[in-house]
Amino acid sequence: MPDLQEPNLLILLHDVARLMRTLADRRARAHGMTRAQWMILLRLRRCGGMTQRELAEILEVEPITVGRLVDRLTARGLVERRADPADRRVWRLHLAPEASPVLAEIDAVRLAFDAEVTAGLSPERRQVVTETLLLMKNNLVAAGEAGEAA
Known part of the structure; x- marks a missing residue:
């Protein structure tokens, strides 16, 4: 029978991921956004022109959830929906120019967070x-x- 006091790699990975999500949520809220909104902005910077469905798959949430998050980001002027030239039923998501300072702020928080998490390594x-x-x-x-x- 395994020693339950012995550190277990998978449990540790789970605990670290949970703690990181919790702290990242707090950091995003301190900047008036959610971690999910930050993730959408970061993903769109990496690969603009995705559909809500594609983004939902990457973020592992339902498309309706991404739709609501994108609605909020659009209302803030950070994301634009543009019609797909090949399929008029599809909307492609793009960063608006106003997203640049927000992304710079996210990057600064991410760098500080990375340094905090990996301190001593x-x-x-x-x-x-x-x-x-x-x-x-x-x-x-x-x-x-x-x-x-x-």
């Missing part, structure tokens, strides 16, 4: 942790794809 340990997490992510993606094929 040498660059070498940080690299090992990053490589380990990437390997675990790839293993999970492969397992998911294998499960879909079965």
Whole structure:
């Protein structure tokens, strides 16, 4: 029987992720937004022109949820919906120019948050942790794809 007092990697990963989400929620609220709104802005900066459905899949929420979040971001002038030239039923999401200062603010908070979370990690340990997490992510993606094929 396993020792329940012994640290368990998967439980630790879960706990770290939960604590990071909780703190990120607080930081976003302190800036008048939600973590989900920040994630939408960051995703659109990386890959503008996505549909709400594509964004919902990435964020792992329902399209209606993304729709409401985008409505709020649109009302603030940060996101624009543009018609898809190939399909008039589809709207593509793009950052508005007014999103630039908000993204700069998010970047500053992210850098400070990263420094806080990784305090005490040498660059070498940080690299090992990053490589380990990437390997675990790839293993999970492969397992998911294998499960879909079965």
